[in-house]
Amino acid sequence: MSANDLxxxxxxxxxxxxxxxDPASVQADVDFxxxxxxxxxxxxxxxxxxxxxxxIPIPEADYPKLASLKKCVDYVENKQRQ
Amino acid sequence: MSIEYCMPSLGADMxxxxxxxxxxxxxxIVKRGDVVAVxxxxxxxxxxxxxxxxxxxxLLVAPDTRVLVGAPLALIAGEPAAATTSAVPTAPALxxxxxPEPAPTVAPAMxxxxxxxxxxxxxxxxxxxxxxxxxxxxxxxxxxxxDIESAATKPKPSASDSMKAVIAAAMARSKREIxxxxxxxxxxxxxxxxxxxxxxxxxxxxxxxLPIVPLLRxxxxxxxxxxxxxxxxxxxxxxxxDAIHLGVAIAQRGGGxxxxxxxxxxxxxxxxxxxxxxxxxxxxxxxxxxxxxxxxGTITLTSLGDGGVxxxxxxxxxxxxxxxxxxxxxxxxxxxxxxxxxxPVLTLSLAADHRVSNGRSGAQFLARIRDYLQAPEKx
Amino acid sequence: MTYREAIRDALRExxxxxxxxxxxxxxxxxxxxxxxxxxxxxxxxxxxRIRDTPLSESAFTGAGIGAALAGMRPVVEIMTGxxxxxxxxxxxxxxxTLCHMSGGQLPVxxxxxxxxxxxRQLAAQHSHSFEGWYAHIPGIRVLAPATIDDARAMPGLALxxxxxxxxxxxxxxxxxxxxxTSSWPQADIExxxxxxxxxxxxxxxxxxxxxxxxxxxDALAKAGVNAEVIxxxxxxxxxxxxxxxxxxxxxxxxxxxxxxRSGGISAEIAARIGESCLYDLDAPVVRxxxxxxxxxxxxxxxxxxxxxxxxxxxSVQDMMGKAA
Numbered sequence: 001m002s003a004n005d006l007x008x009x010x011x012x013x014x015x016x017x018x019x020x021x022d023p024a025s026v027q028a029d030v031d032f033x034x035x036x037x038x039x040x041x042x043x044x045x046x047x048x049x050x051x052x053x054x055x056i057p058i059p060e061a062d063y064p065k066l067a068s069l070k071k072c073v074d075y076v077e078n079k080q081r082q
Numbered sequence: 083m084s085i086e087y088c089m090p091s092l093g094a095d096m097x098x099x100x101x102x103x104x105x106x107x108x109x110x111i112v113k114r115g116d117v118v119a120v121x122x123x124x125x126x127x128x129x130x131x132x133x134x135x136x137x138x139x140x141l142l143v144a145p146d147t148r149v150l151v152g153a154p155l156a157l158i159a160g161e162p163a164a165a166t167t168s169a170v171p172t173a174p175a176l177x178x179x180x181x182p183e184p185a186p187t188v189a190p191a192m193x194x195x196x197x198x199x200x201x202x203x204x205x206x207x208x209x210x211x212x213x214x215x216x217x218x219x220x221x222x223x224x225x226x227x228x229d230i231e232s233a234a235t236k237p238k239p240s241a242s243d244s245m246k247a248v249i250a251a252a253m254a255r256s257k258r259e260i261x262x263x264x265x266x267x268x269x270x271x272x273x274x275x276x277x278x279x280x281x282x283x284x285x286x287x288x289x290x291x292l293p294i295v296p297l298l299r300x301x302x303x304x305x306x307x308x309x310x311x312x313x314x315x316x317x318x319x320x321x322x323x324d325a326i327h328l329g330v331a332i333a334q335r336g337g338g339x340x341x342x343x344x345x346x347x348x349x350x351x352x353x354x355x356x357x358x359x360x361x362x363x364x365x366x367x368x369x370x371x372x373x374x375x376x377x378x379g380t381i382t383l384t385s386l387g388d389g390g391v392x393x394x395x396x397x398x399x400x401x402x403x404x405x406x407x408x409x410x411x412x413x414x415x416x417x418x419x420x421x422x423x424x425x426p427v428l429t430l431s432l433a434a435d436h437r438v439s440n441g442r443s444g445a446q447f448l449a450r451i452r453d454y455l456q457a458p459e460k461x
Numbered sequence: 462m463t464y465r466e467a468i469r470d471a472l473r474e475x476x477x478x479x480x481x482x483x484x485x486x487x488x489x490x491x492x493x494x495x496x497x498x499x500x501x502x503x504x505x506x507x508x509x510r511i512r513d514t515p516l517s518e519s520a521f522t523g524a525g526i527g528a529a530l531a532g533m534r535p536v537v538e539i540m541t542g543x544x545x546x547x548x549x550x551x552x553x554x555x556x557x558t559l560c561h562m563s564g565g566q567l568p569v570x571x572x573x574x575x576x577x578x579x580x581r582q583l584a585a586q587h588s589h590s591f592e593g594w595y596a597h598i599p600g601i602r603v604l605a606p607a608t609i610d611d612a613r614a615m616p617g618l619a620l621x622x623x624x625x626x627x628x629x630x631x632x633x634x635x636x637x638x639x640x641x642t643s644s645w646p647q648a649d650i651e652x653x654x655x656x657x658x659x660x661x662x663x664x665x666x667x668x669x670x671x672x673x674x675x676x677x678x679d680a681l682a683k684a685g686v687n688a689e690v691i692x693x694x695x696x697x698x699x700x701x702x703x704x705x706x707x708x709x710x711x712x713x714x715x716x717x718x719x720x721x722r723s724g725g726i727s728a729e730i731a732a733r734i735g736e737s738c739l740y741d742l743d744a745p746v747v748r749x750x751x752x753x754x755x756x757x758x759x760x761x762x763x764x765x766x767x768x769x770x771x772x773x774x775x776s777v778q779d780m781m782g783k784a785a
Contacts, residue, residue, distance in 0.1 A: 018367060019367055020334075020367070033388070036335050040294075041363045042363075042367075044290065044360075045364065048287050058287055059283065060279065060282045199712075200740045200741070200743075201712045201742050219782055221744075221779060221780065226743050227712055228743075
């Protein structure tokens, strides 16, 4: 999966969890919490969605590594390489 | 005998809702609790249930019609055998094998009918404007094309604006009518956090629990022995509720706030609460809640844990009689047994209705919640 | 030039250009016509072509039909619409039907000119507007010239038509003075005309009421209401497209008709608007018609019975919800 595909998949997962977020407006390096009031439930739902989509284990301690679009892309890429 | 199925009240401040979709048609057999329609309220699209069992005789309202609370939506033949003695003379007698009558394409004039010109109605439909909210300037108050065009150029009040109005009304009423008293206590959350971290590490991600879930369970357990905080104060009387429908305040992006209830939380395990809370949040985000969830909460929990504040003094959601506020679980200096160390601490507060309970029972209630959280494995 | 002179010029031109054309009617020769339309034509064209007839509308209309069948181009004048009822059998049962009953072999290219309407204290037996009745009849065309241009153009156009054509000339217009414009030769008898463009309401009318509507539109403009005025010109067949296009633009229609309201041409137009433009309407269609009484003789009662400018203005203001 190319970096672009990866990013668009993650964006789709994000808007599944938060249907009221406009994917075009997402800033890659700003934390979701600061961009659109992501709360802990959104964060957990998002982690679940990432887990299901990429079949990667995500320990609870790693949740902060999914905090922004860029962090998330890096995290998934890293995990897939392992 | 025909029974009128009427627009239910989905909250103390709801006056009307717009019918979005029928889930039933004439001739269908419905039973109490079936979802029969979707309505759009200030709080979003909501599935509404029916309270009577029987056979659908006639749909009285077409989709896109705004209907006042208490106005009839459909006729239900309660007992098919007795259907010939219909209470509504114009309704055809229902025979079990009779063909369903098509739903009327326009709403009958008697309920919520707006006088509007055909051109204005057509234009309003094209512009997706709610004609009930347009002031009619034509002869006799008829809504004209110009009224629709003016309404279209005005900024449309967003759902969150009208929701804000609903919240404003409820909160103002609360502060006007309910003599609040406030208590708070700090809870050593280390036992819960340790237990939770260990448990979550073992579990697949879908089953992992947020720190709020043990708190939900602790509240439920505490309510079982302090019933003065779970129920409604109506008509100068407090009616405690056996069921615990635990309202959870959920902030919406864009400034809205919604308080759906985890229904029958008294019977739910931690795992069930985890799943049901996630389901509830997902449906809030998707705008699909049902009427009971929005109207039947018996107590509310509001958590500002994500907001970084330590404590809050919440406002009771009438006609409920208590609300619990939870701040951020944060490491703080904690003194116990003559020593000071750093522990995760949660400040819990209680706002309660002094007409129903008093400081002593409130303190007892908070203390019980705190105690339950010291032994999370027993929750 | 007056409206009367415009018609006379049209008739003169037809008489000059086509030897088959001749005029026939009561007092049209020696007397010059009850409304003086044919004045001077007898001297110019002689008794063969300008023929005075006995007072028998049925007879001379029937003679006109016969002449048309025989290849002539007769122009029959019937003094008023009221009197045309004496010739109704000839017009409705013969003129309108023969072409159809003969499978197209017997066209009746007859032109009948009729004075119509009230306004000159001629009382009930001379003042009624029956053009709406005739517009009910298939097989004939019904014209209602209101302007100098149309008065000049329509007789010639009618003579070119192979169907019987009835031209209703409002008696209140004969003395109207105006300039013939250079565009009169482009007139047709197929289309209604937008006499004034507007955006807020369509005043749909014909004949003498056109000028009441234009005056009402001026008054309405001062009150900020921009009225469009449609001159139907031809009552049968009606020009649906021009009517509908206007209503679709303005979303409001007021029909002004000197006929009676019940079962009149205004009812027909309102029905068509209802059938085709319902979802474009921003207000119920309004009709301003003559009171449902025989037109009275006394001037003040005659005026009260007929549609007037003030009533048109008030009707529009009522339908727009704007007080005067």
